Amino acid sequence: MRILILVRNFIPGYHQVINGEWNVAGIAHRAYDLEGKTVGTVGAGRIGKLLLQRLKPFNCNLLYHDRLKMDPEMESQTGAKFEEDLDAMLPKCDIIVINTPLTEKTKGMFDKDRISKLKKGVLIVNNARGAIMDTQAVVDGCSSGHIGGYSGDVWYPQPAPRDHPWRYMPNQAMTPHISGTTIDAQLRYAAGVKDMLERYFKGEDFPPQHYIVKEGQLASQYQ
Numbered sequence: 001m002r003i004l005i006l007v008r009n010f011i012p013g014y015h016q017v018i019n020g021e022w023n024v025a026g027i028a029h030r031a032y033d034l035e036g037k038t039v040g041t042v043g044a045g046r047i048g049k050l051l052l053q054r055l056k057p058f059n060c061n062l063l064y065h066d067r068l069k070m071d072p073e074m075e076s077q078t079g080a081k082f083e084e085d086l087d088a089m090l091p092k093c094d095i096i097v098i099n100t101p102l103t104e105k106t107k108g109m110f111d112k113d114r115i116s117k118l119k120k121g122v123l124i125v126n127n128a129r130g131a132i133m134d135t136q137a138v139v140d141g142c143s144s145g146h147i148g149g150y151s152g153d154v155w156y157p158q159p160a161p162r163d164h165p166w167r168y169m170p171n172q173a174m175t176p177h178i179s180g181t182t183i184d185a186q187l188r189y190a191a192g193v194k195d196m197l198e199r200y201f202k203g204e205d206f207p208p209q210h211y212i213v214k215e216g217q218l219a220s221q222y223q
C-alpha cells in the first residue's frame with residue numbers, strides 16, 4: 001500500500017480533493033508506474049517474503065538482501081535476486097523497503113552517508129522500526145529531493161512528539177504505528193497469546209519462531 005501511495009503520488013491528489021482543487025498535472029509530474037522499477041527489500045524474513053510474493057504481479061525487478069539466502073523455490077516463485085552486499089544492492093533500487101528487526105547491527109543503518117549513495121528520487125518504505133533510520137538524514141534527504149518519498153508507520157521515539165520532524169518534512173506519507181493492528185490481526189494476537197499461555201501452564205515449549213529470548217539468548221534474527 002505504501003509503495004503504491006508513493007509511486008503514484010496519491011497523497012497530494014487526496015489533499016487537492018479536500019482543498020477543492022483540480023490539478024492533474026500537479027500530481028502527474030511526480031507519478032510513476034510501479035512496473036519495471038527495481039524494488040529491493042532489506043530483510044526477507046516473514047514480511048519480506050510476503051512482500052516479494054505480492055510484488056511479483058507488478059512486473060518489477062525484485063532484489064533482496066538478508067543474512068540468509070531464501071530457499072530456491074521461493075527465489076524462483078518470486079523471481080527475486082539475492083544481493084549479499086547491502087551497499088551493492090541499494091544504489092540499484094528505485095524503491096527500498098526495510099523489513100529487518102531493530103538490532104545493534106541495523107540501528108542507524110540508513111545514515112547520511114548511506115542515503116547519499118542511493119539513487120536520486122529513491123522511494124523508501126519503512127514499517128520495520130524508526131531507529132533503523134537516522135532521523136535527520138531522512139529529513140534532509142526528503143527536503144533536498146534526494147529521497148523522492150518516505151512512508152512508514154514507525155518512528156523514534158513513539159508516540160512521535162508533536163514536533164517530530166518527520167511530521168513536517170516534504171514528500172512523506174507517514175501514519176501512526178498501525179500496520180499490524182487491523183481487527184483481524186487483533187484476533188490473531190488474542191488467539192496467539194491464549195495458545196502460548198496454555199502451552200506455558202502445561203510446561204510445553206513454544207514454536208521456535210515465537211521466541212525472542214530463550215534461556216538468556218536472543219533469537220538469531222535479533223542478533
Ligand SMILES: NC(=O)C1=CN([C@@H]2O[C@H](COP(=O)(O)OP(=O)(O)OC[C@H]3O[C@@H](n4cnc5c(N)ncnc54)[C@H](O)[C@@H]3O)[C@@H](O)[C@H]2O)C=CC1
Nearest residue numbers: 043044045046047066067099100101105127128179180221
Ligand atoms: N509496523 C508494524 O506494525 C510491524 C512491524 N514489524 C517489524 O518488521 C520486522 C520484520 O518482521 P518479520 O519479517 O516478521 O521478521 P523476521 O524475523 O521473520 O524477518 C527478519 C529478517 O531480517 C533479517 N535480518 C536480521 N538482521 C539483519 C541484518 N543485520 N542484515 C540483513 N538482514 C537481517 C533476518 O535474517 C530475517 O530474515 C520486525 O522485526 C518488526 O520490527 C513487524 C510487524 C508489524
